[in-house]
Amino acid sequence: MTILDGxxxxxxxKEDIAKEVKQWVSTGRRPxxxxxxxxxxDGASETYISHKESDCKQVGITSTIIRFExxxxxxxxLDMIFKINADINIDGIIVQLPxxxxxxxxxxxxxxxxxxxxxxxxxxxxxxxVLGLPGFVPxxxxxxxELIRHYNIETxxxxxxxxxxxxxxxxxxxxxxSQKAYPGDCTVTVCHSSTPNIKELCLxxxxxxxxxxxxxFLKANMVKWGAxxxxxxxxxxxxxxxxxxxxxxxxxxxxxxxxxxxxxPVPGGVGPMTRxxxxxxxxxxxxxxxx
Amino acid sequence: MTILDGxxxxxxxKEDIAKEVKQWVSTGRRPxxxxxxxxxxDGASETYISHKESDCKQVGITSTIIRFExxxxxxxxLDMIFKINADINIDGIIVQLPxxxxxxxxxxxxxxxxxxxxxxxxxxxxxxxVLGLPGFVPxxxxxxxELIRHYNIETxxxxxxxxxxxxxxxxxxxxxxSQKAYPGDCTVTVCHSSTPNIKELCLxxxxxxxxxxxxxFLKANMVKWGAxxxxxxxxxxxxxxxxxxxxxxxxxxxxxxxxxxxxxPVPGGVGPMTRxxxxxxxxxxxxxxxx
Numbered sequence: 173m174t175i176l177d178g179x180x181x182x183x184x185x186k187e188d189i190a191k192e193v194k195q196w197v198s199t200g201r202r203p204x205x206x207x208x209x210x211x212x213x214d215g216a217s218e219t220y221i222s223h224k225e226s227d228c229k230q231v232g233i234t235s236t237i238i239r240f241e242x243x244x245x246x247x248x249x250l251d252m253i254f255k256i257n258a259d260i261n262i263d264g265i266i267v268q269l270p271x272x273x274x275x276x277x278x279x280x281x282x283x284x285x286x287x288x289x290x291x292x293x294x295x296x297x298x299x300x301x302v303l304g305l306p307g308f309v310p311x312x313x314x315x316x317x318e319l320i321r322h323y324n325i326e327t328x329x330x331x332x333x334x335x336x337x338x339x340x341x342x343x344x345x346x347x348x349x350s351q352k353a354y355p356g357d358c359t360v361t362v363c364h365s366s367t368p369n370i371k372e373l374c375l376x377x378x379x380x381x382x383x384x385x386x387x388x389f390l391k392a393n394m395v396k397w398g399a400x401x402x403x404x405x406x407x408x409x410x411x412x413x414x415x416x417x418x419x420x421x422x423x424x425x426x427x428x429x430x431x432x433x434x435x436x437p438v439p440g441g442v443g444p445m446t447r448x449x450x451x452x453x454x455x456x457x458x459x460x461x462x463x
Numbered sequence: 464m465t466i467l468d469g470x471x472x473x474x475x476x477k478e479d480i481a482k483e484v485k486q487w488v489s490t491g492r493r494p495x496x497x498x499x500x501x502x503x504x505d506g507a508s509e510t511y512i513s514h515k516e517s518d519c520k521q522v523g524i525t526s527t528i529i530r531f532e533x534x535x536x537x538x539x540x541l542d543m544i545f546k547i548n549a550d551i552n553i554d555g556i557i558v559q560l561p562x563x564x565x566x567x568x569x570x571x572x573x574x575x576x577x578x579x580x581x582x583x584x585x586x587x588x589x590x591x592x593v594l595g596l597p598g599f600v601p602x603x604x605x606x607x608x609e610l611i612r613h614y615n616i617e618t619x620x621x622x623x624x625x626x627x628x629x630x631x632x633x634x635x636x637x638x639x640x641s642q643k644a645y646p647g648d649c650t651v652t653v654c655h656s657s658t659p660n661i662k663e664l665c666l667x668x669x670x671x672x673x674x675x676x677x678x679x680f681l682k683a684n685m686v687k688w689g690a691x692x693x694x695x696x697x698x699x700x701x702x703x704x705x706x707x708x709x710x711x712x713x714x715x716x717x718x719x720x721x722x723x724x725x726x727x728p729v730p731g732g733v734g735p736m737t738r739x740x741x742x743x744x745x746x747x748x749x750x751x752x753x754x
Binding site: 278294295296297298299300302303305307328329331337339343346347350351352357358359360361362363364366367368369373 | 569585586587588589590591593594596598619620622628630634637638641642643648649650651652653654655657658659660664
């Protein structure tokens with residue numbers, strides 16, 4: 173059984189990106205620039221944004237955080253996005269989700285210039301991904317592909333069961349892994365809350381991508397020997413420790429791991445790969461804009 | 464066993480569309496207008512285009528066919544598309560595929576205004592479909608949904624196996640039927656040329672959508688009792704009859720039908736539903752443009 177070490181893999185990719193950024197800047201161009209929009213003061217969102225900021229710094233990507241109070245109107249955010257779209261010194265735009273209830277998230281996402289949409293959430297980028305055309309792929313599925321690639325895991329003709337159909341993980345993952353490509357060319361089954369026989373389907377899987385957000389959902393008796401298990405779940409479970417919580421995945425790791433050929437831990441598996449995928453997309457956007 | 468009669472169902476929907484168009488025109492608006500671009504003189508393409516033309520006429524939608532010789536350049540087609548995009552008297556634009564080899568089909572498709580893209584092939588519409596947002600859904604998947612709806616076939620929690628991953632049938636079908644909607648909320652498995660155990664997977668299916676384009680691929684020993692079988696395949700097989708060919712589906716109908724709860728015939732199943740879906744989309748486009 174091999175642990176898919178997202179932390180080390182992401183670190184190696186980060187070093188590659190840092191080198192590329194350095195070369196890029198050495199040609200006289202400005203460094204890639206990422207702008208993040210954050211509304212309100214949600215604790216988790218603050219953490220994510222500060223991670224993204226420090227990740228950028230580590231590889232030489234510059235970044236700005238634009239903060240709005242919880243009371244901001246949708247039009248104020250839209251006006252800001254139009255301004256950033258037009259700013260030739262900004263390559264990538266992300267909007268930290270979730271937004272407050274009075275903001276239409278989809279309207280915000282669709283206002284972003286698709287060529288700066290480094291989260292890959294704009295319908296044009298979703299369509300391009302589904303059609304196998306160049307564009308921005310959302311960070312989590314892209315990070316998972318990178319991890320599969322890094323460990324040379326065979327995917328062609330394998331049966332991949334994706335648990336969850338979210339727009340940011342399950343659905344893109346299913347579309348990508350069923351394409352004639354590497355990683356890909358899998359037979360893909362998408363399971364979700366209405367699937368009555370998830371256990372039986374998981375037992376058929378060569379590869380399981382667990383992205384339901386249900387802590388410890390995948391048990392050992394749902395996994396066949398030799399399977400590859402990728403755990404996307406990351407739920408904060410309260411503890412009496414100083415942080416007040418620990419991160420728990422969708423997979424009952426201790427019980428499942430012995431049966432696997434490859435498995436990701438939580439934390440340290442998909443999470444760091446997701447973070448690095450955003451950097452890759454931002455560099456890609458810079459190359460697209462400044463060629 | 465019930466035959467899913469696409470011909471009769473399509474006829475009923477056509478009558479509804481004709482009524483709607485009549486009402487629409489009675490408010491003083493011009494009828495919906497579809498423009499088709501046809502390059503060269505391929506026999507099958509000529510047939511499809513003339514069907515589309517006569518379908519339009521039957522429901523009161525006006526149409527134009529713009530013909531180019533095989534030698535046309537890509538830029539000449541693009542210029543025409545830009546002209547049609549800007550023409551407020553045209554609601555829907557379709558480009559009859561395949562195009563000659565020297566034309567980049569994707570560039571042509573992406574030049575079409577997404578709001579006039581009644582084939583639903585533009586990446587924006589593909590993305591919107593995948594995200595469950597309003598837009599144009601390609602005709603064949605939309606026609607299949609309509610047929611399922613018309614016969615009140617239960618889909619929630621059912622296992623649907625889609626054979627084929629084409630951009631125009633298999634992939635959109637898989638994305639639509641896995642969404643939380645009716646028809647939909649299925650567990651969906653996508654099989655294709657790299658799937659080693661199609662037979663076993665089909666035997667698990669409550670619903671099979673056969674869209675491989677391989678005549679008589681699906682045999683009776685691949686289908687469980689009570690399954691719903693939708694046959695998208697339509698291959699011209701040479702015969703000594705006056706037409707010179709007969710249309711053969713992907714399903715070995717005579718052997719498979721007795722095991723099914725519902726099955727589509729070929730011809731007269733999915734085909735007419737596909738044709739009617741284009742009319743629906745054109746009417747929808749007209750309403751979008753002239754509201």
